[in-house]
Amino acid sequence: MILAAGRGERLRPLTDHLPKPLLAVGGRPLIEHQVRALVAAGFTQLVINHAYLGERIEAALGDGALWGAQITYSHEPQALETGGGLFNALPLLGSDPFAVVNADVWTDLDYRLLQRPPDGLAHLLLVDNPAHHPGGDFALIDGLARNRGEPRYTFSGIGVYRPELFDGCEPGAFPLAPLLRAACDIGRVSAWHHAGRWMDVGTAERLRQVDALLSPPQVGRSAY
Numbered sequence: 043m044i045l046a047a048g049r050g051e052r053l054r055p056l057t058d059h060l061p062k063p064l065l066a067v068g069g070r071p072l073i074e075h076q077v078r079a080l081v082a083a084g085f086t087q088l089v090i091n092h093a094y095l096g097e098r099i100e101a102a103l104g105d106g107a108l109w110g111a112q113i114t115y116s117h118e119p120q121a122l123e124t125g126g127g128l129f130n131a132l133p134l135l136g137s138d139p140f141a142v143v144n145a146d147v148w149t150d151l152d153y154r155l156l157q158r159p160p161d162g163l164a165h166l167l168l169v170d171n172p173a174h175h176p177g178g179d180f181a182l183i184d185g186l187a188r189n190r191g192e193p194r195y196t197f198s199g200i201g202v203y204r205p206e207l208f209d210g211c212e213p214g215a216f217p218l219a220p221l222l223r224a225a226c227d228i229g230r231v232s233a234w235h236h237a238g239r240w241m242d243v244g245t246a247e248r249l250r251q252v253d254a255l256l257s258p259p260q261v262g263r264s265a266y
Contacts, residue, residue: 043131044076046145047093047121052245061095063145064102065249068256072243073145081109083153088113089134093121125218129208137205144199148252149240156202162230163207168195169240187233189226198240
């Protein structure tokens with residue numbers, strides 16, 4: 043599943059008339075980079091949720107055939123946050139573990155690593171803490187994500203989940219973090235650390251940085 047329902051407030055005015063997942067880096071929309079990477083890793087059945095200007099995402103990606111994928115859309119009349127969006131899409135995702143990536147991150151991670159189902163309820167990709175989030179989110183101790191301890195890393199927005207993680211949830215908007223933290227408390231969340239490149243494209247400056255990284259040298263930076 044690709045999470046694509048965010049409003050992109052910090053990227054306004056770029057997102058006033060374009061959903062954040064369609065902002066271009068390296069000549070392609072952010073979400074297209076995710077689609078390509080997932081298909082290359084063997085994920086061809088994709089679910090994408092959307093809310094704000096979601097019809098533009100559907101128009102841009104269609105049924106996914108252009109990239110060898112089959113895309114199903116989970117429309118949210120109002121954004122349901124990360125947890126609520128995943129819970130709402132469970133009927134489309136089925137009963138097996140499923141990989142989840144945020145539409146607004148870029149990484150050089152080999153997504154084939156997401157093919158392995160978690161031993162517990164979730165398996166998270168953790169990355170080095172960026173300057174805008176120095177405290178991190180989880181400790182990584184003996185292969186498990188923990189709420190306390192050292193060393194601490196930042197959750198990348200990429201993980202593999204079992205549907206059972208959402209047992210007891212009710213329809214509506216709610217965040218994913220409390221579910222993950224509760225599962226961490228009982229030792230049911232594994233994790234691994236990716237030391238490669240990762241960036242949360244949440245601001246215009248970080249958008250420019252990823253665009254410069256992915257653009258051919260002779261093209262240079264796009265003007266945002």
